[in-house]
Amino acid sequence: MFKPYETNSYFDEMLNPNGQPKDHYKSFHSMLLEVSEEEFKEKHDTAQLSFLRQGITFTVYGEEEGTERTMPFDFVPIIIPAEKWNMIEKGMIQRVEALNLYLEDIYKDQLIVKDGVIPRVLIEQNPYYFKQVAGVEIPLKNHIFLAGIDLIRDEHGVYRVLEDNLRNPSGLSYVYQNRFVMRQVYPEFFSEHSLYTLETQVTHLESALLSHRPLNLPEYLEPRAVLLTAGMYNSAYYDHVFLAQQLNIALVEGRDLLVKDHVVYMKTIRGLKRVDIIYRRIDDDFLDPEAFRKDSLLGVPGLIEAYKEGNVSILNGVGNGVADDKAMYAYVPDMIRYYLNEDPIIPNVETFILSDPDQREWVLERLDQLVVKNVGASGGYDMLIGPHASEEQLELFGKKIMESPHQYIAQPTIKLSRAPVYQQGRFYPCHIDLRVFVMKGEKVNVLPGGLSRVALKEGSLVVNSSQGGGGKDTWVLKEETQHA
Structure with a gap:
């Protein structure tokens, strides 16, 4: 079945260069050989149908109109041996701890800037740095309730961090639904594997959420939490509905909340009920028309004042974007050394800062070999993949970089690892x-596995669902096996 499959020039998750399965994939591989082609096709169709029936969709923007699509699913899982996962877990905890210390520092004393580790201009010119919340005391001194850290493996199989998502990372619902569909459609694959389960993880997420009780909430009161959504037309609305249900909290829009005497209340049929914790899934700019965008219809007037007074917690923290834009990413290894006095467990991808004239000149001469990203964009937008770009695209990005060098970074074109997919009958x-999800409350917990995203178009490097990517289930093996 893998005969036309070439494994030499890329690191393959499942197969060795000789085409034989790696040790941790041997059981799964041998089970694959027992399935007929008709069964593969039938099960593939059943899996896609399951996503459709459950309404698991996302919205693709930029077409004639927003288009609802189901997340394409591929049944060949990404399997991670226990010892590899232990390393990933430690690396994720280390990274999130350092990023949180950085956020606490940057909104208070700014010691990392004073000590010359991070250039002041990267803070002052950063559109995600909000002076409105400088100096605010927050519960647990914790700005990061849920992080989504994107990892890749290079051609040598080395894990590297590609991106930190500390504002509103989405996709946690897909992790659960990928596992649900796998167990429903392919139950036989689980019989030979001992995996970490996902069921208990919701409890960890709930306790992390509720541990952010506002500083002014009396001890004898249990905090009430809500999930604030922009509404059903948001591209990640399914994610919002799923998490609110799992966490057993109300799903609200801005119009359902009001602020009175610096306290937030939810409107209910039984009158106003105090709200203590807001897990918000709308951007900072729209949270409060009195503090940010005056034209915001999604937010709650007076919310930021209530936050500053210590009467409500907002998760993830307001202003987290100053820690996860793509220019700041280059400095995360320095943050880890500065705050924790440790070397990074999982390295970054090499990154060129284009506001630096020497690095900019070097990059502009090699645009056709590099990847260029807008520091504020996500979802694969405003991005150049040099080796795949036309002359016009290269020229356009050259102009963009010259006009706004601080707005872009460049990275080498990494030979991303590959894995088999079963699509179109082959x-x-x-x-x-x-994407690894890290939950942080009184302690840090890493969800075992995460969201494996796959670029389903042959040869494509863009894994985002909005750009044609799909998802796979991610298995973390309990027993120790040999290295991948």
Whole structure:
């Protein structure tokens, strides 16, 4: 089944260069050989149908109108041996701890700037740095309730961090639904594997959420939490509905809340009820028309004053974007050394800062070999993949960089690892990445596995669902096995 499948020039998650399965994939591989082609097709169709029936969709913007699509699903899981996962887990905890210390510092004393580790201009010119919340005391001194850290593996199989998502990372619902569909449609694959389960993780997420009780909430009161959504037309609305249900909290829009005497209340049929914790899934700019965008219809007037007074907690923290834009990413290894006095466990991808004249000149001469990203964009938008770009695209990005050098970074074109996918009735290799979810409350917990995203278009490097990517289930093996 893998005969036309070439494994030499890329690191493959499942197969060795000789085409044989790696140790931790041997059981799964041998089970694959027992399935007929008709069964593969039938099960593939059943899996896609399951997503459709459950309404698991996302919205693709930029077409004639917003289009609802189901997340394409591929049944070949990404399997991670226990010892590899232990390393990832430690690396994720280390990274999130350092990023949180940085956020606490940057909104208070700014010691990392005073000590010359991070250039002041990167803070002052950062559109995600909000002076409105400088100096605010927050519960647990914790700005990051939920992080989504994107990992890749290079051509040598080395894990690297591609991106930090500390504002509103989405996709946690897909992790659960990928596992649900796998267990429903392919139950036989689980019989030979001992995996970490996902069921208990919701409890960790709930306790992390509720541990952010506002500083002014009396001890004898249990905090009431809500999830604030922009509404059903938001591209990640399914994610919002799923998490509110799992966490057993109300799903609200801005119009459902009001602020009175610096306290937030939810409107209910039984009158006003105090709200203590807001897990918000709308951007900072729209949270409060009195503090940010005056034209925001999504937010709650007076919310930021209530936050500053210590009467409500907002998760993730307001202003987290100053820690996860793509220019700041280059300095995270320095943050880890500065705050924790440790070397990074998982390295970054090499990154060129284009506001630096020497680095900019070097990059402009090699645009056709590099990847260029807008520091504020996400979802694969405003991005150049040099080796795949036309002359016009290269020229356009050259102009963009010259006009706004601080707005872009460049990275080498990484040979992303690949894994087999089964689509259109055949197996072929596709590039993948992994979004790992880290929950932080009184302690830090890493969800075992995460969202494996796959670039289903052959040869494509873009894994985002809005750009044609899909998802896979991610298995973390309990027992120790040999290295991948």
